[in-house]
Amino acid sequence: MISKTSLSSLLSTTAPLGELDARAREVFRQVVETYLETGEPVGSRTLSRGGIALSPASIRNTLQDLAHLGLLSAPHVSAGRMPTHQGLRLFVDGLLEIGDIGEAAKREIEARLTGRGMTFDHALKEASNLLSGLAGGAGVVMTPSFEAGVKHVEFVKLGVDQALAVLVFDDGRVENRLMTLEAGVTPSVLIEASNYLNARLRGRTLMEASRELRTELDSEREQLNVAAAHLIEAGLAAWSGGESDKRALIVRGQANLLEASALEDLERVRALFEDLEEKEELINLLDHVKVAQGVRIFIGSESKLFSLSGSAVIAAPYMRAGGQTQKVMGAIGVIGPARLNYARIIPLVDYTAKILGRLLD
Incomplete structure (x- = not known):
């Protein structure tokens, strides 16, 4: 305890x-x-x-x-x-005393997040569903912002107007993205674009290299095939075109908020639903969680986002072990009325965050 x-x-x-x-x-x-x-x-x-x-x-x-x-x-x-x-x-x-969540709850969390064939993306969605069900609020997860260097880039033609962009990162992660091709893109153009990016991206993160590469591309455009230059620009835009792509939100269980507040002011429930639509503000709130060492709690006006609805957030960072230190990757939590069961939900959020961290190792 x-x-x-x-x-x-x-x-x-x-x-x-x-x-x-x-x-x-x-x-x-x-x-x-x-x-x-x-x-x-x-x-x-x-x-x-x-x-x-x-x-x-x-x-x-x-x-x-x-x-x-x-x-x-x-x-x-x-x-x-x-x-x-x-x-x-x-x-x-x-004054709050927090007990353990119990072995049964631990087994349920582990079973639902670590089942056979479970990818990390699926585990994030399941974690949001899990917390909304166990806690009776809305479960929210901020997906990780990976910062590994690029190991290899390749464009693979799939059809007349479509290619698959493949990125292999230093941490072993592989990203595949479909891209629309302009007319006149030949296999040699794909190879030229791949070679150009491999020579300049290798060992650097996409965020580190994106702006510099765009500037460099402007000065070297004459030395590149026009179609290859367009393909490189499209690739940079698709891979590093905004934080919203890199820090997506998964929100589950909004219906629980209606049930939890059935006897309370429905206007506050409406305000809370509007708050949940402000994805960028919610991401900013969870960014504050990412700098914490454990669970953080925001009640009502302590968060600008929930000042009108008077809601509460219980959230914790999930971390990936890296050498002697841990690296914070994202955050997970529960959103609900201020009358949450803090003693029960705090350890649920804390344990779920720890399991997600293990899946990243």
Whole structure:
């Protein structure tokens, strides 16, 4: 089990609890735990029946103090209290106890991600499906951004107007992309384009070489066959034409968000669905996860993307071992309402990220 004192090694930040005495801390803890379990505001009578040895009046006074600190709020005057996003952050960083996910869940994750014939691309999609099912939110995966050097380039003609561009990388990865050929492309043109790129790309990443090669190509265009020059330009555009190609997002389980929020404000659900369409913003959010050593949590306005929908993200980087160090390749996580089951989902995300990292080794 991960204790309260060791939680800071897993999460991104810790929040001080020094402003709360023992009574306020216990009342606060029970309010948050009850709210996360039921989704309903928690009143003083519920707390007194839950084992707090205080009168309802004393509990109400404590709830009021916690509200003044910005940790609790009430949907209306006569309702009970519920944690604010600030309160949820304090609870997650300072009071939440996280247990292991259990052997059964581990076996399920491993079986679904490491089955026979499972490619890494399929494993990423399955991981997103898996987390959405186990966690009850939307599973999201940012695919890896590979940075290995190019070992070999070859264009293979498939038909009159189509070729297969084959790239072999230093790490053993092979990429095949279909390309449309212009009229007049002969086998000798394919060889000329392949030789040109092999001489200049070998040992360098596509991102490193793309801009320099385009500049060089402009100055050497007269020395190349026109069709070969066009083919090289098309290849560079296809291979390194944008981060959106290299850092795709896989989002699964959006329907879970409707079920989780059926009794809550549907306007927030609509806002969350709009947030999920902002793929570039979501990629930027997960980029912050990639610099962390473990699980990171964003609640409500802590993320610009989810400030309107008031949603939460629990995410972790997955890493590839490289010599004595580990290289972060991408990120995986769960998106849902702020009332997520943090104690259950955090270890699920953490373990799934570790399994993806093993598949890259």
